[in-house]
Amino acid sequence: MQKNLHLICMLFFSQIHVLVGFKHIIKHSISYSVSKTKTVFMSNENIDFLTKYKYYFKKDNYNNVINDIIDHKVSKIYLDKKMNEIITLDNEGDDDIEKDIVSNSNYDYNYNYDHYHIASVNPVLIPNVIEKSSETRTPIIIADLRPGFIVNTENGFNFISNSVSFIIPFLLISSIFSFIRRSINANNMMNGQGFKPTIQSGSGQRNQPNFLNSFMPPMPQNKGGDQLQKSNITLANWAGSPEVIEECREVISYIENKELFNKMGAEMPKGILLEGPPGTGKTLLAKAIAGETNSTFIAISGSEFVELFVGMGASRVRELFQNARNNNPCIIFIDEIDAVARQRGAGINMANDEREQTLNQLLYEMDGFNSNENIVVIAATNRRDVLDQAILRPGRFDRIIRVSLPDKESREKIIDYYFKNKNIEDNFDISAIAEMTEGFSGAQIKNLINEAIILSARNKYTKLQEEYIFEAFEKSIVGLIRKNATVDFATQKRVAIHESGHSILTLLYNDTFDFKKASIQPTYNGAGGYTLFSEKPEIRNGGLYTKDVLKKRLIVSMGGKAAEAIFYGNDYVSLGAVEDLRQANKLAKRMIGNFGMGNQLEVFFNEDVSDDSNPFLGRSLSMGDKYSDHTKFMMDKESLELVQNAYNTAVDILKKNYGSLIYFSDLLMNNTVIYKKDIDYL
Structure with missing residues (x-):
């Protein structure tokens, strides 16, 4: 492998030398020929008339140019630096024509431009042109016959090219040294030297005595x-x-x-x-x-x-x-x-x-x-x-x-652990807090207690107050409350009717749910109000939710929309039920697709329903759409039937309890917030 690499490098460099040598042969032959004749190098200002008006000159070919030079018909030759273009001035032309062309900015048909001949030639034939002009003592003027803007553009490209040609070898050499350095480190690892942590210097720089680091970018260091x-x-x-x-x-x-x-x-x-x-x-x-x-x-x-x-x-x-x-x-x-x-x-x-x-x-x-x-x-x-x-x-x-989410007993231990070394009131009900934080992780409980301490300190208390535990919990569930929001009476009344629908249904299903709180205070999450409730502890702790419990949750979810439809009419239901509809339809799809609670799809399990995955997160795309159109149709049909039946049931129950609905909404309008203890008192 090393021999082959060496051979390739030699062939590569030999080709370069051949090309460079050919270029130098042409260059030296031209220089030698030009040295024999009288040659004048002109500045850019003196050839402006050529670059500007050469397109009006008489077109000629190489053979005619050579014959004119041999016959002494040419008084002056302009040779392009690129060695691919020749302009000749015949003996009948004079300098006055040239001066007139320079002084006049526009093309004039009175001038005889035919005294100038222009020909494109192969650079290989240029030495012959120079040789013939030397024999006839015809002066040659070497100049750049291209327009000025092209010359400037080429100079810019040449600068960039020269810069790149300097940078690339430097990067190549740096990469080689980098490879050598990494190979040395790998050999040290194989020899059992292991990783040696770098030493931190007083200035904040890592001490690296290796001389390669003086001109190489540092390689990534091991963090272990x-x-x-x-x-x-x-x-x-x-x-x-x-x-x-x-x-x-x-x-x-x-x-x-x-x-x-x-x-x-x-x-x-x-x-x-x-x-x-x-x-x-x-x-x-x-x-x-x-x-x-x-x-x-x-x-x-x-x-x-x-x-x-x-x-x-x-x-x-x-x-x-x-x-x-x-x-x-x-x-x-x-x-x-x-x-x-x-x-x-x-x-x-x-x-x-x-x-x-x-x-x-x-x-x-x-x-x-x-x-x-x-x-x-x-x-x-x-x-x-x-x-x-x-x-x-x-x-x-x-x-x-x-390591699952903590149960109630574990949450009590976590709360008690985080209460240590904290200034708290003596009458804290840890069991109530543990019950309230169903579904919280240890980190969430820690954050809840910290938020409560901050609220207590903000309100000038020196000890943690229990009420701020519940306020911090509410903040984590529904978001920040807009306590100073100005809401018009009609909007507040609609929100009160909506939340009363949820609350009445929760209270009627008191064997399944525990009512916590209802509020018509808007939140920064976009909600106009909210109702807090949860399943009974015995239902939550068992974790075996029945179809009856989930159907009742669907009914409570549709209570807000049903209350608005009863009070305002079907054509005047607001957008306030959008989130309720989203949650209800999501639960219904899981009941049919995951829990086997459908009428015709009793034994069906749809892996895609609970799959919140995303191909970008690393799951396979092979799962695909593997269910028939009929199965998907039945799943959608039964899911919609569950939600529709829940809505119809909510409407029927609230119509029968219309007086309680109005009474509860009036309480909300007067008190803004209603707690469970207020309901027990009433």
């Missing part, structure tokens, strides 16, 4: 060494599901009692995948495992493997694991691993070679020929469905721990 740390967090700092904690303790026991398990023939898990929604404490769990086992902790994000230079992702994986081997026992934590370990060959860009090379290197390091003794890889993701199947197999990620 900078994040080498010892964790002081334990499982006591994580408040959540006891089952998850038990799984983690089992992993810790493997690491701490490795010899015991090895005697029994058990192998320590090489990888643990923590999967779950964002904010559930996956990173905290990884730090806790490292802290409990007194292991070195290296944290890195999956996106940090993505680099500008090809091959740097795989190189970073090698350096990361080498760094872990040099500091074992070690726990490597890769956050958001789906950024680098997505399914290969999926998505729009089927040829993402750089990411796939990084993934292949990660697969090799986790279960390859290198020894990973006393190294555990923990990864976190909330998109397990997009991960490559090769990384999920046993031997790489042996344990997959699902």
Whole structure:
């Protein structure tokens, strides 16, 4: 390979030398011939008349020009610098004609332009022209016969060309040095020297004694060494599901009692995948495992493997694991691993070679020929469905721990944990707050408490007030309230009727729902008002929602539109029900497509309904449109029937309770906000 490359280079440079040599032969022959005759070099000002009026000169050919020179009929020869054009002045012409042409700005038919002859010639024949003019002692004037704007444009291009011809060799040399430097680093890695973190100097610059850095751009540095740390967090700092904690303790026991398990023939898990929604404490769990086992902790994000230079992702994986081997026992934590370990060959860009090379290197390091003794890889993701199947197999990620949203008991522990070291009132009902925050993650609960503390401090309180917990919760659900908004009476009345429809239906279904609050205060999210309610705790905690419960939720969702239709008439229903319609139709589609709650599609499951995926996020396009037109028609038909029946039921119920609807709307008009305690009092 090296010999072939050497031969190619020699052939390439030999061709260049041939071309350059031919050019020099012509140039020197012309120079030698010109030196024999009387030659005058003219300035651009003296040849303006030629460049301007040469198109009026008499056209001639090469043979006639040579014959005129030999016959002494030519008094002067103008030779273009490009050696491809000749202008001759015959003996009958004189300088007065030339002067008149220069002084006159326009073409004049009185002048005899025929004394000038112009001919285009092959540059190879120019030496012969010069030789003949030398024999006849005919003066030659070498000049640039092109118009001035063309000359200026060419000069600009020549400058750019010369600049590029200087920059390209410099970049080529820099690339060669860069390749040599990376090869040296790779050899050091193979020799076991590993990655050495750079030293931070006082001025903020990295100390790099290598002389190549004085003129080369710095290569990307490994980030793993900078994040080498010892964790002081334990499982006591994580408040959540006891089952998850038990799984983690089992992993810790493997690491701490490795010899015991090895005697029994058990192998320590090489990888643990923590999967779950964002904010559930996956990173905290990884730090806790490292802290409990007194292991070195290296944290890195999956996106940090993505680099500008090809091959740097795989190189970073090698350096990361080498760094872990040099500091074992070690726990490597890769956050958001789906950024680098997505399914290969999926998505729009089927040829993402750089990411796939990084993934292949990660697969090799986790279960390859290198020894990973006393190294555990923990990864976190909330998109397990997009991960490559090769990384999920046993031997790489042996344990997959699902970190779900906390239940009520776990939420109470989380709230109690975040209340520690906080100035709070003594009469807090933690159970009520935990019940209210159904569906919240640990991060959301932390943010809720922080928002409540900010609201309390803003209102000059020195302790956290319980009312601001509920205000912060409401803000997170419906958005910022427009307390000082000026709304006209008619609009306020319409909003009151709309929210009363939702509220009355919620109160009538009191065996299924808990009414929380109704308000006609507008929000910055665009809502004119809102009604807060939830399912009964026993329904939520079980998680097994029945068709009856979901149909009642549809009826409550259509209550606002139904109330407006009853009070104002069908032709005067407003746009306020748009969001209600969106939520109702979405729920109905899931009931038919996912939950098997249709009349004719009782056993049908549509994967596309709950699939919020997007090809750009890494899912395969092969799923496609795999259902027949009849099946899709039936699903749409039954979904619409569910929503239509819910609307008709809401209208019938509100007509029977029209007095309660009007009474509740009047209460809202007078009080703006109605809480559950107000309803209990009434």
